[in-house]
Amino acid sequence: MTPFDIDHIIDAMNKEINIYEVYTTSEAQKLLKISDSTMKRLLKKGLVKANKVGGQYRILGKELLRLVSPELEKEAVKSYLGLKKKIVSTINNW
Incomplete structure (x- = not known):
């Protein structure tokens, strides 16, 4: 990570999330205050919609706010x- 990247992240933290950005x-990650592994899990499970640009994910602000x-x-x-109800029902019928 370069000093430019760190400055860019700090600037992002000081701003509100813009739905069009x-x-x-x-x-x-910095805006949501989550770890790298959590971000990867959200992307992998499709909970955050993102597009790959040049091999890296890009996420619309609208998606972050939806999250x-x-x-x-x-x-x-x-x-x-709903899942809990199904499990309890299955166990009770067992």
């Missing part, structure tokens, strides 16, 4: 509760 994975929105958390809780 394109972010690198490093910038996205931290309360609606996404509600969907995750709903999915978890």
Whole structure:
């Protein structure tokens, strides 16, 4: 990582997320305050939509905001509760 990269990341941290701006994975990690492995997991599972440009991922600000929105958390809780209900039902019928 070069000094330019560090300055660029610090600038990104001081800004709000712009829905039309394109972010690198490093910038996205800093904005979301997540680790490199978490970012890779989010990309691999498709939870963050990204495009590869020159071998590196680029993420729209709109995707970052969608990721931290309360609606996404509600969907995750709903999915978890549905799965939990199925598991409990299966165990009870066993």
